[in-house]
Amino acid sequence: MNSDIPVSDTPVPDTPAPDTPVSDTPAPNTAAPDTPSEAAISASDTPVPDALTPDTPAPDSPAPDPSELAAPNAPTDTIGSHPTPQPPQPEVTVPQVRLKGEDGRLLLLLPPESDLPSAMTWTELWLQLKNRLQAGERFWQLNSPVHLMARDRLLDARQLQDISEALAEAQLQLKRVYTSRRQTAVAAATVGLSVEQQSAITHLSQTEAAGQVLAEPLYIQTTVRSGIEIRHPGTVVVLGDVNPGSSIVADGDVLVWGALRGVVQAGASGNSRCMIMALRLDPTQIRIADFVARAPENPHSQYLPEVAYVASGGVRIAKASEFSKERLSP
Amino acid sequence: MSRIIVVTSGKGGVGKTTCSANIGMALAQRGHKVAVIDADFGLRNLDLLLGLENRIVYTAVEVLAGQCRLEQALVKDKRQPNLVLLPAAQNRTKDAVTPDQMRKLVNALTKVFNYILIDSPAGIEMGFQNAIAAAKEALIVTTPEIAAVRDADRVVGLLEANDVKKLHLIINRIKPAMVQQDKMMSVSDVQEILAIPLIGVIPDDERVIVSTNKGEPLVLSQTASTAALAFQNIVRRLDGEKVPFIDLTAPNDDLISRIRRFFGSRD
Numbered sequence: 001m002n003s004d005i006p007v008s009d010t011p012v013p014d015t016p017a018p019d020t021p022v023s024d025t026p027a028p029n030t031a032a033p034d035t036p037s038e039a040a041i042s043a044s045d046t047p048v049p050d051a052l053t054p055d056t057p058a059p060d061s062p063a064p065d066p067s068e069l070a071a072p073n074a075p076t077d078t079i080g081s082h083p084t085p086q087p088p089q090p091e092v093t094v095p096q097v098r099l100k101g102e103d104g105r106l107l108l109l110l111p112p113e114s115d116l117p118s119a120m121t122w123t124e125l126w127l128q129l130k131n132r133l134q135a136g137e138r139f140w141q142l143n144s145p146v147h148l149m150a151r152d153r154l155l156d157a158r159q160l161q162d163i164s165e166a167l168a169e170a171q172l173q174l175k176r177v178y179t180s181r182r183q184t185a186v187a188a189a190t191v192g193l194s195v196e197q198q199s200a201i202t203h204l205s206q207t208e209a210a211g212q213v214l215a216e217p218l219y220i221q222t223t224v225r226s227g228i229e230i231r232h233p234g235t236v237v238v239l240g241d242v243n244p245g246s247s248i249v250a251d252g253d254v255l256v257w258g259a260l261r262g263v264v265q266a267g268a269s270g271n272s273r274c275m276i277m278a279l280r281l282d283p284t285q286i287r288i289a290d291f292v293a294r295a296p297e298n299p300h301s302q303y304l305p306e307v308a309y310v311a312s313g314g315v316r317i318a319k320a321s322e323f324s325k326e327r328l329s330p
Numbered sequence: 331m332s333r334i335i336v337v338t339s340g341k342g343g344v345g346k347t348t349c350s351a352n353i354g355m356a357l358a359q360r361g362h363k364v365a366v367i368d369a370d371f372g373l374r375n376l377d378l379l380l381g382l383e384n385r386i387v388y389t390a391v392e393v394l395a396g397q398c399r400l401e402q403a404l405v406k407d408k409r410q411p412n413l414v415l416l417p418a419a420q421n422r423t424k425d426a427v428t429p430d431q432m433r434k435l436v437n438a439l440t441k442v443f444n445y446i447l448i449d450s451p452a453g454i455e456m457g458f459q460n461a462i463a464a465a466k467e468a469l470i471v472t473t474p475e476i477a478a479v480r481d482a483d484r485v486v487g488l489l490e491a492n493d494v495k496k497l498h499l500i501i502n503r504i505k506p507a508m509v510q511q512d513k514m515m516s517v518s519d520v521q522e523i524l525a526i527p528l529i530g531v532i533p534d535d536e537r538v539i540v541s542t543n544k545g546e547p548l549v550l551s552q553t554a555s556t557a558a559l560a561f562q563n564i565v566r567r568l569d570g571e572k573v574p575f576i577d578l579t580a581p582n583d584d585l586i587s588r589i590r591r592f593f594g595s596r597d
C-alpha cells in the first residue's frame with residue numbers, strides 16, 4: 001500500500017450515510033479504505049439541492065463521515081505506479097520540469113539533482129520535457145530564446161543536444177545554459193552553446209520563495225494519459241481529457257476542458273478556496289486543499305460541466321451553470 | 331519507403347504476438363514483402379505462433395555479435411514466401427540488445443522488406459524501449475478491460491513522447507454478448523479513453539487459441555472465421571483501404587454469410 005494514501009486503522013464510526021450526495025472529509029489522515037461508502041461525488045442528478053450552493057451552509061448536513069475518505073477505487077488501480085497526491089509541500093522539492101516566461105525569454109527549469117531522494121532520472125526528465133513541449137504550452141512566442149537553468153544537474157553533450165533538438169522541434173531556440181556544474185558547462189561549450197557557470201550559492205538565491213505567489217497558469221493542450229503526473233505551483237488548464245491513472249497537483253485551480261477521470265488536487269499548498277472545473281467530472285479522486293472526495297459507485301448517465309469546491313467542511317459539486325449564477329447573484 | 335510498425339500493449343497476454351503473426355501473414359498474403367521481428371528477448375514465442383520454431387538456427391543476438399549475417403538469421407516461411415521471421419534469443423536477458431542496435435537491424439531490413447512488424451514484450455522497460463526504438467508507427471493492442479486500457483493509455487503517452495506518432499488501436503477479445511449485457515467495456519468505451527484511431531476489433535474466439543497451438547495463424551485457415559476476417563480487414567486498412575467495421579453483434583453463422591454477400595456484391 002502506498003504510504004502517501006492517507007490510511008488509518010481507526011474503525012469507522014456508525015454514522016449514517018450522508019444524504020447529501022457529497023463528501024464531508026475534513027482530515028485526510030483518517031481514511032478507512034476498506035469501508036465502501038456511497039457516492040462521494042455526485043450532484044448533477046439532484047435538482048438544485050441546497051447543499052450545493054457554496055454560500056448556504058447545508059442545514060442538516062450530517063456529521064463528517066470518515067468512511068467517505070476512501071482510497072481510489074480498487075478496480076481502477078492497476079500496475080502502473082499511479083501517482084498519489086502528496087500533502088502540501090514547498091515548491092522547491094517538487095521534481096518537475098518547468099517552462100516559465102520571463103522578460104521575453106523562456107526559462108527551462110530542470111529540477112535540481114540534489115533533491116534526493118526524489119531526484120529524477122534523465123529518462124523521466126526527458127519524458128516530462130517532451131510531454132510538456134508536445135502539449136503546446138501556449139504562452140510562448142515562436143522562436144523565443146530559451147535559457148536552460150540546469151542548476152546542479154549533470155548533463156552530457158548528447159543530452160544537451162537532445163534538449164536543444166526537442167526545443168527546436170517546438171520552434172524554440174536554446175540560447176544559453178546556466179549551470180553550477182563544471183562538467184555540464186564544458187559539455188555545453190563543446191556542443192556550441194553559450195554557458196554561464198554559476199556558483200551553487202547564486203543558484204540557491206535564485207530559486208523562488210516557496211508558496212508565496214502562485215506561478216503563472218500552466219496551459220496545456222493534450223490528453224493527460226495514464227502514468228503522467230503534472231505538478232504546478234499555480235493554476236492548471238488542460239484542453240483535453242485527464243485519463244484514469246494520471247494525476248494533476250496544482251497550487252491553484254484546475255480547469256479541464258474535457259473529461260476529468262484521473263486524480264486531481266487543487267489548492268495543493270492548502271488553499272481551500274481553490275476549485276476544480278471540468279466539462280465532465282468523472283474523477284478517480286479529487287482533493288481541494290485537505291479535503292478529499294472520490295468517485296461515486298454509480299457513475300452519472302449524463303454529464304454536464306461541473307465545479308467542485310469546498311463549502312461547509314466538505315467538497316461540494318455544482319453544475320457549472322448554477323454555480324456561476326449563485327456566485328454572481330448578491 | 332518501408333513501414334516500420336511496432337505491436338505493443340503495456341499489459342501482457344492481450345494478444346500482441348497473435349496480432350503480429352496474423353497481421354504479418356495477412357500482409358504477406360496480399361503480396362507485401364514482410365519481416366516480423368520478435369523483440370521479446372528471453373521470452374520469445376512469435377516463432378511458435380508462426381510454426382517456425384524448428385527452423386531457427388541463428389537469432390538477432392548472433393547477428394549483432396557478428397557471428398552470422400542478417401540473411402542467415404531470417405527464417406523463411408515455407409507456406410508463404412513473402413514472410414520472414416527474425417527470431418529473438420531465448421536464453422539471453424532482455425539487456426542483450428540496445429535501442430541503437432535495434433535501429434541498425436531494422437534499418438538493414440528496410441532495404442528488402444515493405445513491412446517490418448515488431449512484436450513488443452509486455453511492460454514499459456528496456457525490452458519495450460528496444461521494440462519501439464526503430465518504429466515509425468504503432469498498433470496498440472488492448473482487451474476491453476480497465477487494466478489493459480489503462481496500460482495501453484500509458485504506452486500511448488510513451489510512444490508520443492518518443493516521437494512515434496502514427497498510432498492505431500486494435501481491440502482484441504471482445505465478447506459481443508457480454509457488451510450487450512453491459513458486462514464488458516464496449517468498443518466506444520475504450521475509444522473514448524484512448525482517443526486514437528481504431529483499426530480493428532477482433533472477437534474472442536477459441537479458434538484463435540487452437541491456431542496458436544498448431545503454429546498456424548488463423549488467416550491461413552481454409553474455413554472462414556470472423557476473427558480471421560477481422561485480421562484481414564486490419565491489413566486492408568493498413569494499406570489505406572476504407573473497410574467498414576464488422577457488426578459483431580449479429581449472430582455468428584448469419585454473419586459469415588452476410589460478409590460473403592457483402593464482398594460478393596463489391597468485388
Ligand SMILES: Nc1ncnc2c1ncn2[C@@H]1O[C@H](COP(=O)(O)OP(=O)(O)OP(=O)(O)O)[C@@H](O)[C@H]1O
Pocket residue numbers: 339341342343344345346347348349370450451452502503504532533534535536538539540542557
Ligand atoms: N481473439 C482471441 N480470442 C481468443 N483467444 C485469444 C485471442 N487473442 C489472443 N488469444 C489468446 O490469448 C493468449 C495470449 O495471446 P498472445 O500470446 O498473443 O498475447 P501477448 O500480448 O503476445 O502476450 P505477452 O505479453 O506474454 O507477449 C494466447 O493463448 C492466445 O491464444
Ligand SMILES: [Mg+2]
Pocket residue numbers: 346347348370375449450451
Ligand atoms: Mg507476446
